[in-house]
Amino acid sequence: MTIRSRESAEQAALTAKRKGEHIRICLQEDVEGEGISSGFDRYRFEHNALPELRFNSISLEASFLGRKLRAPFLVSSMTGGTEEASAINIRLAEAAEARGWAIGLGSMRAAIESEELAASFRVRHAAPTAPVIANLGAVQLALGYGVDQCRRAVELAEADALVLHLNGMQELFQPEGDTDFSGLLGRIGEVCSKLDMPVGIKEVGWGIDGRTAKQLYDAGIAFIDVAGAGGTSWSQVEKFRTTDPMRRAAAEAFADWGIPTADCISDVRRHLPYEAVVIGSGGLKNGVDAAKAIALGANIVGFGRTLLPYAAQASDSKLLLQQFEQIEFELRAAMFGIGAASIRDLAMTDRLQAKNGTAQ
Secondary structure (H helix, E strand, O other): OOHHHHHHHHHHHHHHHHHHHHHHHHHHOOOEOOOOOOOHHHEEEOOOOOOOOOHHHOOOOEEEOOEEEOOOEEEOOOOOOOHHHHHHHHHHHHHHHHHOOEEEOOOOHHHHHOHHHHHHHOOOOOOOOOOEEEEEEHHHHHOOOOHHHHHHHHHHHOOOEEEEEEOHHHHHHOOOOOOOOOOHHHHHHHHHHHOOOOEEEEEOOOOOOHHHHHHHHHOOOOEEEOOOEOOEOHHHHHHOOOOOHHHHHHHHHOOOOOOEHHHHHHHHHHHOOOOOEEEEEOOOOOHHHHHHHHHHOOOEEEEOHHHHHHHOOOOOHHHHHHHHHHHHHHHHHHHHHHOOOOHHHHHOOOOEEEOOOOEO
């Protein structure tokens, strides 16, 4: 074995170990932000006693990346890089295909750097018609990655688009994290101009504000996943991994860091043109939260760690499908309750009220 191949194998082993730890921690530990919510609890729909429509005629159809969705939902990027992660991704892809959702993959740096880990991101055979999104950390663009590596990620996943994730606070608290985020906007713009497919941006749980979204949109980004605060906090996740007592204690100071998802969606929508695609994710619990996200301005809604427990179960895939179906039912029920016959009607509703009584 050459020095280079030995280093590659060692890096692959470390990456697989980290990915496995992330799955275990997200399943077993309390990793939600503390003292902060997604913001959807600050809104409620005004009930319509006379909806004037048939429940069974309500349409959840949407489109994303040039493909039809039977429901406006995305399985948010979560994992990859291990055998366990591969099984989780396949189960999620199968469910997404069965229910007509899109699916995002976890960070694919591991697949770029080690071919043996690439299989854990190959889900197209399980989701032949679903929109699939490949994923790389934007910070890698400051560390030598460029259009070729981005294209390779898309090819490995047979994806319809690439998302570059912004995870500065996670990298800061991660023992092996990369924290040089300088000059990224220009590099992101270069990838957008040279990659021959849509490129999106997502946060990982601290949110994107409207001003930043406008900068990214002007750079050529095709869609923005706000991934706001109120769900998984990756500083909390990394707290459980680090052996550095200072960083572990410091992570507690950032347990309430970030922009609530509901605030992100409304702020980003205000700063972007109508045709811009906004994905609302981060701490959504159910289909009612999804309805609120769409009414606030999201085109597509993402669910992540909420789906992980059933996706991690090898014994009964029906439970995961039932979870997808329940989320869809809750969204359709909320639409029935306000008289919205389509996702477009929901997006235009004036029946979403802030709890202080202000219409959105």
